[in-house]
């Protein structure tokens with residue numbers, strides 16, 4: 001929790017309680033259904049929670065923002081963001097139901113009312129969102145193809161509606177066809193070694209484009 005408060009000092013009591021509860025919930029569910037690797041669960045706050053929240057260092061979602069987390073797996077980045085932004089709605093989608101079962105248990109255990117889960121490939125989702133977040137799911141060209149037409153037209157943020165993706169390493173080649181992409185180094189926000197090569201990529205997407 002200290003780690004989170006170091007970078008998010010304004011958390012409310014309710015948010016602190018939820019973030020604290022997360023560890024026990026994941027530990028418990030991970031024993032039954034292995035969704036997070038052993039090493040990662042020991043460093044849940046660093047590798048999953050803080051990493052997910054790097055998106056919040058790039059964009060502060062306004063109330064009522066509609067966000068989809070594609071390929072959420074065990075709930076990242078969707079769950080930590082849903083705790084941080086209780087007034088926004090989050091749709092967590094994954095093609096593997098087993099993982100979503102853990103997410104559902106965590107959502108219930110925390111009493112998170114702003115999270116909806118759907119077992120589906122994202123290609124089959126037909127709705128629009130202000131932002132589509134993700135981590136470790138597909139290379140950008142595939143991902144863009146999947147989410148085309150799922151971005152809402154009305155802009156409410158300084159950062160244009162579109163994709164906000166957590167990525168690692170050298171992205172020059174992967175992003176060469178996306179001149180509008182902006183890369184943010186997470187190491188500019190967090191000092192831990194784990195984040196040295198990690199980035200947040202923002203790619204604006206046109207409505208129905």
Ligand SMILES: C[S@@+](CC[C@H](N)C(=O)[O-])C[C@H]1O[C@@H](n2cnc3c(N)ncnc32)[C@H](O)[C@@H]1O
Pocket residue numbers: 070071072073074075076077093094095096099120121122123134135136137146
């Ligand atoms: C490596 S895991 C990442 C999970 C999570 N985002 C994280 O960072 O911990 C990739 C996830 O994407 C999901 N996935 C892959 N292709 C998908 C698709 N087309 N639609 C929905 N989910 C997909 C997989 O089922 C898997 O849970």
